[in-house]
Amino acid sequence: MPKQSFYHFLGCIIPHRYPSIEAAAKLVFKDLGVELLDMEGATCCPAPGVFGSFDRVTWATIAARNLTIAEAGGHPITTGCNGCFASLWDTNHELKHDDELRAAVNENLAEIGREFKGTIEVWHYVDALYSLVGLEKIREKATRPLKGVRMAIHPGCHWMRPKQVKKKDDSEHPHIFKEICEASGAEYVPYKDELICCGAGGAVRTADVKTALDFTKQKFDSLLEAGGADVVVTPCPFCELQLDMGQVEIQKFFDAEYHFDILHVMELLALAFGHEPEEFGLTTHLQYMQRKNQPNWKRLGIEARA
Amino acid sequence: MTSADEKSPIVIDAPDDSFIQMIIKTGGPNVQNCYQCGTCSGSCPAGARTNYLVRGIIRKALLGLKEQCISAPELWFCTTCYTCTDRCPQDVKPTDVIKAIRNIAVAEGYMLVPHQKTALKVLEAGHAVPLDKESWEVLREKVGVERVPPNASRYPEAIEEIRKIAKKTGFDKLVEEKEEKKEE
Numbered sequence: 001m002p003k004q005s006f007y008h009f010l011g012c013i014i015p016h017r018y019p020s021i022e023a024a025a026k027l028v029f030k031d032l033g034v035e036l037l038d039m040e041g042a043t044c045c046p047a048p049g050v051f052g053s054f055d056r057v058t059w060a061t062i063a064a065r066n067l068t069i070a071e072a073g074g075h076p077i078t079t080g081c082n083g084c085f086a087s088l089w090d091t092n093h094e095l096k097h098d099d100e101l102r103a104a105v106n107e108n109l110a111e112i113g114r115e116f117k118g119t120i121e122v123w124h125y126v127d128a129l130y131s132l133v134g135l136e137k138i139r140e141k142a143t144r145p146l147k148g149v150r151m152a153i154h155p156g157c158h159w160m161r162p163k164q165v166k167k168k169d170d171s172e173h174p175h176i177f178k179e180i181c182e183a184s185g186a187e188y189v190p191y192k193d194e195l196i197c198c199g200a201g202g203a204v205r206t207a208d209v210k211t212a213l214d215f216t217k218q219k220f221d222s223l224l225e226a227g228g229a230d231v232v233v234t235p236c237p238f239c240e241l242q243l244d245m246g247q248v249e250i251q252k253f254f255d256a257e258y259h260f261d262i263l264h265v266m267e268l269l270a271l272a273f274g275h276e277p278e279e280f281g282l283t284t285h286l287q288y289m290q291r292k293n294q295p296n297w298k299r300l301g302i303e304a305r306a
Numbered sequence: 307m308t309s310a311d312e313k314s315p316i317v318i319d320a321p322d323d324s325f326i327q328m329i330i331k332t333g334g335p336n337v338q339n340c341y342q343c344g345t346c347s348g349s350c351p352a353g354a355r356t357n358y359l360v361r362g363i364i365r366k367a368l369l370g371l372k373e374q375c376i377s378a379p380e381l382w383f384c385t386t387c388y389t390c391t392d393r394c395p396q397d398v399k400p401t402d403v404i405k406a407i408r409n410i411a412v413a414e415g416y417m418l419v420p421h422q423k424t425a426l427k428v429l430e431a432g433h434a435v436p437l438d439k440e441s442w443e444v445l446r447e448k449v450g451v452e453r454v455p456p457n458a459s460r461y462p463e464a465i466e467e468i469r470k471i472a473k474k475t476g477f478d479k480l481v482e483e484k485e486e487k488k489e490e
Contacts (some may be wrong), residue, residue, distance in 0.1 A: 041464035171392050
């Protein structure tokens, strides 16, 4: 099989707030023999909840501009963000099926000498891992399985919903993200509100952070009721920000204290593949920076660091 | 303001479907499929903690009550999780209907200041969450990646292209006008 190459769409939150995810993704894809190419001059996807709520045509045009960068190079896109995935995948899908929108978008793109052609596909990391790499190979690379680590998952929304359009997984009973996380060797812990939104999306966090955090708090309480977990894993940096930094904010707004270590699936896999946390800067999560503390190494089954 | 005698009845003599047609055109083509079962609101994590009621907004839209729909602050509590869309038995795609109504609200001047600021960031930096402090670059260095990523943070010409797009679609005016109003 020829080496699979993807344009790596970084978005905003991964490179600008949680760069440890970017570093971990590079390690993991390299281990799996997948090449990530820089996507020079890519902008905000732009955020589907915020921008998509303002002006659909402008949103689709900016997203399509990003798609044209990959079209020019002839490789598919992969992204580790549910929001970026929603903007890029949805726009790609809509422009391939809606001639009117495509004409409007291409008229706008002509202004900057670009044209959407519809020649590439967009993959979430989760998609790429499951469909193109395969669980078998991921398990093979997990040379340091996280045995005995109790792992809750937060799949988030936009990778799999709306299900009839995305056709990725059954959003009421999803299994794909769970299986990828389980390939790390950690033990899956179910909780009632696993599938509820983290609260950040749709422009809610931007305008009313307390309401957004109320969603997050419900998830944490649900998880504690189920007996708690050593780690919570998500495939999205915006969810990660909300669950990670959100704990610091919840303490301020609700006077409730939670201590969960939050990992992006790429950070989980990097650890399981035997990489040390400092290889991708796990301790730079904003929760740790603000609280001036460190991950619970013991619970993660990793030797304590100096 | 919840008892019936404080509200006037909604009498529709000549139904005005112009708002519905706007919603259909703006991204909510199935809005008229709705038979008001309430599955959307029953599934809604935003509705569980705020006064955001998807079914109510869609009902108002179908009655042509445009101003009530677009001026409602709760319109902005939807996190676009799409749970309602996945459960709707009539394929109304309520999330898309709400986004369409938000588009119409914004076009008519209803835009919250924090949202407007986020939109401006995309026009100014190419990113809604920009690399706007040196400390973020230091954070990147700490994890072992290049200080400035190969996105619009490194390529100002990309930001220029975004501005040209916003100018062409009139989006720049939409954001600017709001700012001028605020300064009055």
